[in-house]
Amino acid sequence: MTISVTVWNEYRHEREHDEVAELYPEGIHGAIADALREADGDTGSEFEVRTATLDEPEHGLTEDVLAETDVLTWWGHAAHDEVADEVVERVREHVLDGMGLIALHSAHYSKIFTALMGTTCSLKWREAAETERLWVVEPSHPIAAGVDEYIEVPEAEMYGERFDVPQPETLVFNSWFEGGEVFRSGCCYTRGEGRVFYFRPGHETYPVYHQPEIRQVLRNAVAWAAPGEGASSATGNSDPVEPIDTDDDRSVH
Template structure:
């Protein structure tokens, strides 16, 4: 059964800035959707079904029906985080806790949904100077790093620098070094409830990062990792004892 992916994007920069539109004529969401479905010389076409959704659609394209049929949601936001409705954020958060995967991209570190799942400010240092980024694989055995060389060079990037105010990741897959000297935790894995969350830093709108083959490979790997699988069932609430016990001192209030 294919993994059902919804690629979400603000889709504002591509409409408002000619330089961004030239880089991403089908929108950033279009480039990401294409990356998730392409085959390469050494990898067959992934078994995915991809739809896209954008901020200005009704309910931001994230209706209850859409989310119910989504295994992994990718999220790209930057200039309009505050315009995302709180009830939609809560709807997405509940789906993640129930098992839907979330891949937060670049400036989505500051999205309402990522901050809600992290419980911190998710703030960082930044600088836009078209500098070189070296993305180092620090956990080469992780599935998200499969088929990726130990270092990926991004010729032009926006710098994100530490401190990155997020919880300690369950696994750190990538660390970035920038030409100006900063470093950054660029590939962070988390579990929230039954869902998996991956934050991936590269992807500024004025640079062709999502056209770079290594980045596209990482996106495909991330979606495969974040997809729900056989992770066991979880039960909550009142539980009957497994053995006979003396319940005569039971003082619970019902």
């Protein structure tokens, strides 16, 4: 199975800060795209990958691009407000119609994620290069395939509860931080026909997206979020499944 993926990124930090550019010379989107392209069949799928960034016309997310996208990954941080509302609505409609969405790190505050969640998506945070352990709390889930009992991230930005999101349909990862906080770091949702996964790691000043275990999770998540071939739900005016009496001439008691 070939999955068409669009990897979206603001692409601002990499161009404005030397520290980030050194870590991600091809941009964060480049590192994520490489993680998907290096798949060796470990998810049972192949990935056809394109990238898009904020400063492209229509943010690189035209109707034609989205129509050809099975899964969209989204990394944003400093420029959430610069994303055009009409593009957000376009993406939302595609998610409801079945396109998968992977929201990464600070994308919890993106317009598209907050629109799909219907909450503030606020949380605690601290940038102190502390250790994070992502504990696998649902080891049978496809997103956890090939992952050990936990993933240790040597340097991470802390995100802490309370995370103002709806209760996840499945929680795959729960994080512990060196400073003592915990956080729901791998949250699965369904919106309309589309699958949504929020994955917390990925602060721009740490080499998180170069870490093999994180790259494995990204591949697993994209494979999980891709549209399936099962029956879709039907809405609107519907014919009866069984014969019914349609005679309107009924006695009223």
